[in-house]
Amino acid sequence: MIEAITDSGERREMTINMGPQHPSTHGVLRLELVLDGEVVKHVKPHIGYLHRCFEKYAEQMDDYAKVIPYTDRMDYVSAMNQEHGYVLAVERMLELEVPERVEYIRVIMAELQRIASHLLGIGAFGLDLGAFTPFLYLFIEREKILDIFEKASGARLLYNYMAVAGLMRDVHPEFKDEVADFVKTFRPKIKELDDLLSYNKIFVRRTANIGVLPVKVALNYAASGPVLRGSGFKWDLRKNDPYSIYDRFDFDIPVGSGEMGSLGDCWDRYIVRVKEMEQSLRIIEQALDGMPDEGDVMAAIPKRIRPKEGELYVRTESPRGELGYYIVSDKSASPFRVKARAPSFVHLSMLPAISKGALIADIVAIVGSIDIVLGEVDR
Amino acid sequence: MVEAFKNSWITFKSIFIGMGITIRHFFGKSVTLQYPDERPVLPNNARAKLYVNIDDCIGCNLCARACPVNCIYIDTVPSTSDVDLGKTSTGNPKRFWLTRFDIDMAKCMYCDLCVHPCPTNCIYMVSEYEYSEFNRTNLIYHFSNLEPAMVAEVKEKAANEAAEKQRQREEMMRKKAEEAKMKQIEAKKQAEEKNDGEKGSEPSKKENGDS
Amino acid sequence: MTQYLLNINPIAILVHAAIPLTIILVYALVAIWAERKVAGFIQDRLGPMRVGGWHGWAQSIADLLKLIQKEDIIPADSSRFLFKFAPFMMFAASYAAFAVIPFSSSYIGSNINIGVFYLLAVTSVLTLSIIMAGWASNNKWSLLGGMRSAAQLVSYEVPTIATVLTVIVVTGSLNLMTITEMQSGNDILGFLPNWLIFQNPFLLVAFVIFFISILAESHRVPFDLPESESELVAGYQTEYSGMRWAMFMLAEYADMLLLSLLGATLFFGGWNSPFGEFMSGPFWSFFWFMLKGLLLVFVMMWIRWTLPRYRVDQLMYICWSILIPLSFINLVLVALWEVIF
Ligand code: SF4
Ligand code: SF4
Secondary structure (H helix, E strand, O other), X not given: OHHXXXXXXXXXXXXXXXXXXXXXXXXXXXXXXXXXXXXXXXXXXXXXXXXXXXXXXXXXXXXXXXXXXXHHOOOOOOHXXXXXXXXXXXXXXHOOOOOHHHHHHHHHHHHHHHHHHHHHHHHXXXXXXXXXXXXXXXXXXXXXXXXXHHHHHOOOOOOOOEEOOEEOOOOOOOXXXXXXXXXXXXXXXXXXXXXXXXXXXXXXHHHOOOXXXXXXXXXXXXXXXXXXXXXXXXXXXXXXXXXXXXXXXXOOOOOOOOOOOOOXXXXXXXXXXXXXXHHHHHHHHHHHHHXXXXXXXXXXXOOOOOOOOEEEEEEEEEOOEEEEEEEEEOOOOOOOEEEEEOHHHHHHHOHHHXXXXXXXXXXXXXXXXXXXXXXXXXX | OHHHHHHHHHHHHHHHHXXXXXXXXXXXXXXXXXXXXXXXOOOOOOOXXXXXXXXXXXXXXXXXXXXXXXXXXXEEEEOOOOOOOOEOOOOOEOOEEEEEEEEEOOOOOOOOOOXXXXXXXXXXXEOOOOOOOOOHHHHEEEOOOOOHHXXXXXXXHHHHHHHHHHHHHHHHHHHHHXXXXXXXXXXXXXXXXXXXXXXHHHHXXXXXXXX | OHHHHXXXXXXXXXXXXXXXXXXXXXXXXXXHHHHHHHHHHHOOOOOOOOOOOHHHOOHHHHHHHHHHHOOOOOOOOOOHHHHHHXXXXXXXXXXXXXXXXXXEOOEEOOOOOOHHHHHHHHHOHHXXXXXXXXXXXXXXXXXXXXXXXXXXXXXXXXXXXXXXXXXXXXXXXXXXXXXXXXXXOOOEOOOEOOOHHHHOHHHHHHHHHHHHHHHHHOOOOOOOHHHOHHHHOOXXXXXXXXXXXXXXXXXXXXXXXXXXXXXXXXXXXXXXXXXXXXXXXHHHHHHHHHHHHHHHHHHHHHHHOOOOOOOHHHHHHHHXXXXXXXXXXXXXXHHHHHHHO
């Protein structure tokens, strides 16, 4: 370091290590920054600090059901969505129909989880920019969702709630009322968030025109989810490739519009998440109306499931983007191969492309705006 | 210039709106639960700790096999014929002494997968969540209620009975073998006799055939 | 000179040194606790609740005891002397400035005629100590924090001084005691106190600029860049721990109080009671003075727990292309107003 100062201008660059124990790298991400003053010349993400061999573990399990708890632990802030993708994949392998009620409950859970995940993502993004208070306000709301989940599944974070062909257990009797209640109380909070953070001028100045991701680059990097939609591309697997019963619901796909700066900047990605929460509320309301009150939560399947030999790829829309499971079966009771396509990993790879010439503070904003979860990046 | 003033005005306005919200919360109610004084009430089905009602366990090992992280350790010894272990409350007959039923809660990931396959519903999650320990080995819960002496006794008994059975089986085997041998010999004899008879009659047949 | 030195009464010096120090220390303990409480209430939490019974009032004391016991870690490749020295220098700078603050109608540490000038000069040493801490730590984050704060403090000193100048234009004195005395009485519109902020609409603008600049000077949100935890870990404090870190904390809070008190003196009538003669006197004047200062401190806390922070270039932009021109234009306008009315 002393070199960098005293070399009288010959070496103007300074390499600095951001993470793995940095407050705003969302876990254990390490970024290698090459700085000129505070301007970032080059950024290189180093990953793998949280690698837990998800794929290898999945091959080791002697039952398809035993993989589900491990999918929870990939993206631990949206465990329901991870499970949903996996059970859908296995069910499609088995060519199984699940009861109506199960589908509805799954959709409600997945959408609640999407809201919870966005709440965390938005809050942490604000935290990265120095706004501590909105983070905790959002956590109060997230806590309410977790309470509903806890009552239904018994766990607060890693639910293992969806099972192949159904659910591990039925929801509690007050489930519908509680969810409806939450929907009602949550709407005003979005308004409050808009006032406190989204349209706060300082926040806008920190995020608009920063980390601009043109739609072309986004597509080239295979971005998906809010990151792609923030660049103005209307792409949502719930609409474009409907799975489960998403084709029954009426909702919009919010996209970024470059309202505050240029299209595809951090603010656009942020506001897409905020608007998506409203759409999720709409889906939940419709699902609550359509959900049958009585019914089984488990289709009849053999104790040990042995799918036909073959392979398939099933993709779902997780809060972070396209979450895909590629499963190969060799007709035994344990999967031959399970590969997860994790959106966070894909999005993190774009970081060098969109953060050239940014300041350190912008790097923090960009990392926050692509909303990665390191558990999913490293798996 | 005008632009700059407008911007400053918007900035100030948004700051004041934000400050209005925070001051409202400042005088609002807090959501804190003062933990050791007030405890959150977990729902009944909360998954916080495993419990095994050992009286109902039939030692079928299904839970251990369902566990993805292999943190349930079960050793069983078959009961001897002189003791009847009774039935579980669900009516399943018990056939095994559970000499060891340990669950390593430090390893457990609270996934609930062991709970569902149990035929007698005797392994389940309870909502007790305050069980941290200074020593990790204390998190291995021993559910088996057999005393070590009892374990030894049962093991010995079982071994004896097994040995007895083995002996009996061997005896039986030997008997069987002997019988089989006898039978064989007899069969041989008979066959020989028959053969003899047949041999004797054969030429006549031939003769018959020839004629 | 020798004659002068011989005349000094050591006990008087001690007393004069001890009074501001006690005020600072008590204030720092209370303010750190209050900051956490304010943060807690704003965020729908409770803040510290355990130590000492009622609302955890002894939390700061417990923290202080903990910090005293901590190991004094000095990074191996640091510049040892500067590293050890920086926190004390920082505290000394803000402590020394308290000498010219008129705490009450009958107490001021040193009633010198260049009070304001002295105060601004002494506090600029803060910058130096922060650079010192940042550089001596031999840590890249610290260095960045030090550089940022140097740029920030030097820049924001300009609008601060420009707005202080507007007050001096009106009062015609650099002595804080005199400035305060000029603001006593309730004559404006018949009932409002004679505080400078009510005397002249442009002084209100001056106060807004002054307040924004002191937010930056004492690096509070939204200008807390030197120690912004989500970017620079802890800025220049990254390598500090234990008592030295506590010194930084103390100096920072002292600085906050100092600038708030300066604001109270310059714009809000210092120790003057808002009710004219009612509730005045040496003790009450101390009470009013502290109340005004602490109210400003509270507003600073309130802002901190509401807003995100600016980026470093935006901070500079605000200073050099908005606040500085505005403050100088304002200075001229205030002077014109004084000439006309
Ligand atoms: S809860 Fe899961 S991890 Fe724990 S013992 Fe049961 S099956 Fe194993
Ligand atoms: S599944 Fe139930 S009965 Fe079988 S060993 Fe486990 S606890 Fe005992």
